[in-house]
Amino acid sequence: MPGSDLAIEDLESNLGLTFKDQGLLKQALVHRSYLNEHGGSPLDSYERMEFLGDAVLELIVSTELYHKLPGITEGELTKGRSFVVCRPSLARAARRLSMGKHLSLGKGELESGGQDKESILEEAFESVVAAIYLDQGYEAARGFALRALGPEIEDIGRRRGRIENPKSRLQEMVQGMGLSTPHYRLVSTEGPDHQPVFTVEVLVDERVLGLGKGSKKTDAERAAAEVALDQCEVADFPQSMAAGEPIAPAQSGGHLADTAEAFLENPDSDSTNSATSTREKPCSHSSSETGKTTRPGPNKASSEAGNGGSAASSMFSGPLTWMKRFGKSSKKS
Structure with missing residues (x-):
């Protein structure tokens, strides 16, 4: 399995965790292109872990937003989750943790900038979440995900009315x-x-x-x-x-x-x-690149936001209030 013990320990330090089975973390960093060039089964890549990590992340973020934002609707929670669990957000988190330099990529992928490619970083992040979940359980995976995605989750609470298309x-x-x-x-x-x-x-x-x-x-x-x-x-x-x-x-x-x-x-x-707020899985999963199904994202207007704007205005009443007042007064003058 690629990845030296020293490099893995460096990544563990970034993640704030020590793995019982470092092999899980190593596999979470193996891109299919590496196996195509060096031999091995597709099952040795991170793809299965990515599948699991995506599901674990959705549960973690859904639960956190549910408790953190008790005053918003189901539709708004869905948009909030899609804002956090999307390609740009996960890629940003992976960059902050320097995951790219630890990836095992084929020569072609490496030369084309694969270590900083959003789609690969997103997949690697999901795979690492799965590796933590398999190695240490749900609570450890939850703690890591909330630390790593803290800025994005905090941003939802601060900008709830922006979850839809800005x-x-x-x-x-x-x-x-x-x-x-x-x-x-x-x-x-x-x-x-x-x-x-x-x-x-x-x-x-x-x-x-x-x-x-x-x-x-x-x-x-x-x-x-x-x-x-x-x-x-x-x-x-x-x-x-x-x-x-x-x-x-x-x-x-x-x-x-x-x-x-x-x-x-x-x-x-x-x-x-x-x-x-869009990934080629446009702030959701794209069938074009990964074969996954699409889930609603913030780039897609929801029925709640489109129903007279009630969902958006209820969460963003402050600035809207004075804008509406200004708009009315300006039309009268």
């Missing part, structure tokens, strides 16, 4: 103020062809409210919308917009993008990647 949320807010529909503009494309980074800005009445980055244009747009929503929450924002005052565009990387490297010292930090 682009839709931003449009609802600015139109409630009597402003024009937000539109998105590509600023730049950087990085190699196989791993591009898009920078997008969101504009309202031709004023830039936020900049976002992502590995896909849609991810960058969502990140920019998140930043713009932060701008909208500033107390004097409506007056500034009404007066035509310049608005300083903020960069993506606010609530979920502080210092990734400092995670082990400060569990409230996060990666410098934008707060994207």
Whole structure:
């Protein structure tokens, strides 16, 4: 089995755990491409563990949100879970724990940036959860998952009204103020062809409210919308917009993008990647890449949020209240 004992001990230190059977942790890091080149059965890869880890994670996060957020509906809990147990969130957590450098990958996958590929990091994270569960039981797996995903879970409690598509949320807010529909503009494309980074800005009445980055244009747009929503929450924002005052565009990387490297010292930090909420399993599991079924994610409007906006407004009543008041007063004048 690949992975030296020294490297495994280094990862155990990052995870905050010592395995009884290190073989489980080693297998949780073996990608199928490694076995294709070095020999071995597909059953020796992490794929079966990924299947189990996904189920364990769903139970852990569902239970935590159920107790942490007693005042929200079943539909909102589902969206919250999908926000946490999704590709970008799990990949961010894997990066914070430096899982990528411990992966066993085939040469081709390694050369194409597999150690930092979102889909692989997400799968590895789920597999490690399964390895902990098999080695030490549910409570140990729960403790690890809540530590590793602490920033994402805390963010749900802090931004409950943002669980649905932030682009839709931003449009609802600015139109409630009597402003024009937000539109998105590509600023730049950087990085190699196989791993591009898009920078997008969101504009309202031709004023830039936020900049976002992502590995896909849609991810960058969502990140920019998140930043713009932060701008909208500033107390004097409506007056500034009404007066035509310049608005300083903020960069993506606010609530979920502080210092990734400092995670082990400060569990409230996060990666410098934008707060994207879709994975190729679009904040759920994608059949195109893994053959798994799809579950509802935050990029898909729920019936609760679409029913007169009651679900969203009930969880985000503060900013919406003054925006609606401003919108009404501006229309009268």
